[in-house]
Amino acid sequence: MSRRQVLTLVPATGLLAVAAPARAATTGPVMTGPVMTGTAAAQAIDHARLLANSVAILAGTPEVNARPEVAGKLAAIAGTARQRLTAMDQAGDGELFAGLALGTDDVNLRLAYQYLYEIALATRAPGSALEGDAAAARRVADGLAWLHERYFGDQSAGYYGNWHNWEIGIPTHVSRTLALLPEELRGELTAPYIASMDAYLRNGKDGDVDLDSRFHTGANLADITANRILQGALTGDDARVNKAIADQSTVFATIDPYNLQHGNTDGYYADGSFIQHHSVAYTGSYGRALLTRVVQTLNMLQGVTSGSGDLPSVVYRWITDGFAPLIFEGWMMEIVKGRAVSRTASGYTDLNVVVEAIADLTEHVEDALPLKKYLKFLPAADTTAFVSPGSIARYAAVRADASIPAADLNPPARSVAFNAMDRTVHRRPGYAFALARSSERISKYEYMSGENLMPWFQGDGAYYLYLSGEDQGQVYGVDYYTTVSPYRLAGVTAPVEERRTVPELYGRLWYENPDHPLNFTSSSESQNTYVYFPRGENAFSGGATLGAYGVAGMVQSDDVAYTAKQQGLLPDDFVAYRNARATKSWFMFDDEIVVLAADVAGQGGRDVVTTVDSRIAAPGDAVTLTGERWDGRGWRPGGAATPLRWLRYANGTRRTSIGYVFLDRRPVAAGLETVTRSRRVVRTGNPDTAVTKNVFTATIAGEGELAYALVPNATEDALRRYARGPVSVLANNRHVQAVRHQKLGIIACNVFSKGPRQAGRLLVDGPASVIVRESGRRTSVALSDPTMKRDRVSVVVPGRPLRVAEADEGVTVRRVPGGTLVQATTRHAYGRTFTATLR
Template identity: 80%
Template structure:
């Protein structure tokens, strides 16, 4: 059977892929490959003459001239002023980047520097100088971050060599390729090693794309073919029960993307992977078959990226340490937009039309940030085509459980809710290289409520993490204590102890496990979806570092922090998100705080806080201990946005505004040390240590009016249970009951008897009842629910679901073995 026929038999959601077919029978057209690459990077005469690409062309030329001027001003022993070389790998990478930016301008048609032989000689002289002094001797290199040596520098060098292939001094390409092979130390014999923990996901795509170019430069068919085959493995959907090469990095059946083996990373490494593979499709056009892999990439976009993009903004929950960078969520999406515009040329007509509709639906991207002038022209043509209607890839209402990466996204017209969890499978946070300095609670149920029509730069992004206390992220329950950052603790950007049996060095596995991205201890983290509704839950725990410290595994000077304890559920409905918390304790005699919400606003914005007490009187900021509010409302009159908080249990709430001035360098060591000022709103609930275990419940109400908030007094919501064993709510209007059962054994909620652990949603209307089940621990073979009452008959059921009558009701059982948190649905009447 042909590859297309084979793929046609596979479920689209499976995203399964087979490697590119080898082309051993015919030589690869290396000239075409290099021509394609140069067109991608520098454009073509026709494309560069178009008005849409003028700004990009001007940017390429302006940057090149700046670099040339800098070279003129360099002192003795410098290639570029200020870039001290020999001990700083970042500076060395930047030196190669600057040479690439100059070389690019000499190959961009329409540039004033195009084909300028003198400028090209300056680039090649720079390559020779850098190789002789700082790159050719591998015994002196490979300091700092491995990524710069194996990916960052080779990317710039490989592109320079491709751009200037006809003008290179004899032997220079071969010399550099040999050196780059020598620096591929995480590989095998100077080549990719698919069993290496470094050669996975986006990193693998970067390395192999570079090696494809290197093979074309030396007319090495075997190198190109091997690199293509290696890169094709990133298209395979990760099956956690049948890992290939032990690799957990990549896309999962539910649309999740993981990098670094345990970090939810669609918004950073995921978009890098998307960019690289689409660029490879363009590089290989007319060179070799793409193996019909483009439809796989389409599913990444539709099921992996689209849910995480709200009005052109990439959500914070999937960006790892990149949340601390100054680039915005709009910039992140601009990279994705470029890839989508190119991908539309490689998929079938129906998928291409859907992608083009999506590009017209999203806000206009800043095309000067695109890599390729050709992509700019293609994107501009799509945006200008009025025959293509604008349409989101997301349905208007959508709830997506990315359980493979412990994330949930809930979308409605007017808002989107994004939730970050953690478990023994997924890291609590990512810190690395001085980025994301205070990340400690980002995976402890932190959530982000995005409102339609808002400029998200004003409410989220790096300024959110800069202005908001790391202990007061929205949704987080944190102990009352002060923690120190890694540089404060150890005087460097990582923990160093190579003499310890765990061999703590900058990129060691122990560094990853205990410093950079520690996982949690809990197994319960997940949930179920029923149509456009969802439930999610998590048992908050300590991280791997604290557990190891208690067991004596870690060195004496290694600092680890104990977490607070809480069992939490989030019920995602139409007008509200209901949050339940139980078994809440600061641990070790400490108090704790649960933050209902934290939001930032510009100092000049007209912000108002209103509320009502349980006795009907007006609530005012400052009312805390004796006057618990029934509801609060935060409104930004300047932005015309509002959020309500309806409290379903009575507890004092501290809420107010504070003006905060802080440098963005507080969250990332290389951010500009420029003070920014924000008005910070925080609503929080304190849990004194002396009060013992506590429970609370509230609802987030996006775009709420005061009238709607008053309606919750006798409204549709009822908390059915809120303990460490079971948390459940009922929404009378929707006819919906949802529950998380956290412990073993049968537990009751309304007319449900649930054999836990499990997540369950039941919705009834007319003569139909629909039930959704999942195993959030991902360890159970089956989940069972009994619906008490008159026996019901089966209408439809997912594979693996059985229904039978039992005394007093109907028993539903889902076979969850190897389902990895997937939801099973059955409809009864």
């Protein structure tokens, strides 16, 4: 059924079944989603079972908690609770816990509720040192009453700071704490707290979820509805539970960008992309939150309703198509973390909740073996970070089962175009390449709440090259953004200028001007559009894949804030920066990634620099740089920029290396620098911890065109062989960028301009991305529309006429003078690749 039908669900029925994935219409993406089954009558809910399930998820059961693998979690629960009780003993005036001043700080209030939850959890966890501690439970109940009376119940005094704390953060802790308390302690607290939580749901409607609200989408919607399910169970309110279940069911429907419901673009797309905040690629942060919440809901509702239908298989596809490509040897890639890239938690830590969700999902899907193999394949998780003791037991059982082999959900060679969120991932044994693009659809970056303070170029073709066997936390993560200049992120073309952060510009964490017609306040739509996550102005951002090979392209643009400022739409004191200009392509093969840039310009009289790569290493690592000039002479770092044929970066301590082959004679500057900075330069909430790294940077200054290849794990001998191929540049200008890989028999191109354009031997009707591979008597063709605006794209393959062996629906093939025309109907395909095999 369509998403329009999905969102007209009556209470309860939405969670009970999901349509099996169907082949898309000729011009549209694949869509799956919950469907209405049965009558419009809401179900009677077994509230006692729902509460018991919820408590078991959070606190465990006697059987689960008796397992030795859960002992560490139980010890952590008890230890944390003791710390919180001590903090209660030491609290001063206006505090429930020592060090948490209340009354004006919403974060402190949320933490106070979190601390009460942590004490309540220890009193209900079987086997915990504080299990059954009536005095501790009474202190929790008294604390809840005290907080409500002084800081939460008064609506006129509350709702300062971040809306998320009042509508999601605090209600999550309150709802769970009430569920954990004995009935005799929570009895008089439940009704006033639920009334207050409803009143604080100010971005909703009449104290409930509003699917038309821009705040009630994706992970936020899943959080709010999970809380309301639990609140309904506490009060025996069938209607509340049924409504919350139906509302949450909408997050399972694949977003159809051509038929948006309630204006919502947040959620999962047919190509595996996940978007939150309407335009931010966010699988690695909000996507994780949504994943864990919906799986917890499946666990909460076991035996409560008539079943979950096919919902687990939808979540299964999120993992295989959305998460797995973005996880490299246990590391969540930077390109899908939004402002979370500036947090001190690492990409390895990010995986804990994903692993927990996968372990829980194995209990719900028919064929759990691939998920169990993946759990064995991933590095061991920190189970003390799991929410549920039951998840620890399930995970431990899988890891200990010798009959389950370890296996990745990714094939060894994989190229994934997440065009719906302007991201690309290319994987091979030994490395993974991740690329962040932007467009008029997807934000250039996300800054918010003092996080990710210097994000300006993160969506301008910034890329990350992960090497096997490396501790990625020593190469990327928060220390990469701390020590590498924001103007020199790998892959970025940036103007030579100094920019100031939002706090430096305005003296606060956002731009404030409520008197302007656009009403700039901390969470207004104008703040989102122009400050927090501005989009680009370009339509061309996308690419095509052919088997395990890929091409991506982007026209680099200004963001909407700069354009609006030039048009006089923004206040005079609002600061907007002009971008550099560039047309870029990335061609992804087996041993190399070829990068082309054309029409590079600083604009406005500014110089411009393109960064080939920036990498960090520990100061004591044995890092060496070697290279060769075009005249055959050797090269060592130091001195002026020099035209290089190749350059090699090697970390002898970590036994890793990357080669850079330069396909034109532009001067290259490369060197090492020891950099020390505080992690607070990228996030106001980070500890003021000084980080020292050895930073390698290779750059090409100036306007015009440039071409080079990244060669992961390269030896010097391998780099020298590129003088004889196998890669050659066929075109590199603002109209066409094309390369040929002789060894693979591939010609790939991006055509940026309208009309027929020659790309090597190919004649392409642009704009389009095209890959053609000839292998014996077989010719394979892939086409996509990176603008997502064209009804069709086509390519003429020259030579003798070819006939169709197989082709995607929507692809036609016919003879034309001089060759074979392959045409794909791309209307409403949202950047999807169409393929055909010819003989």
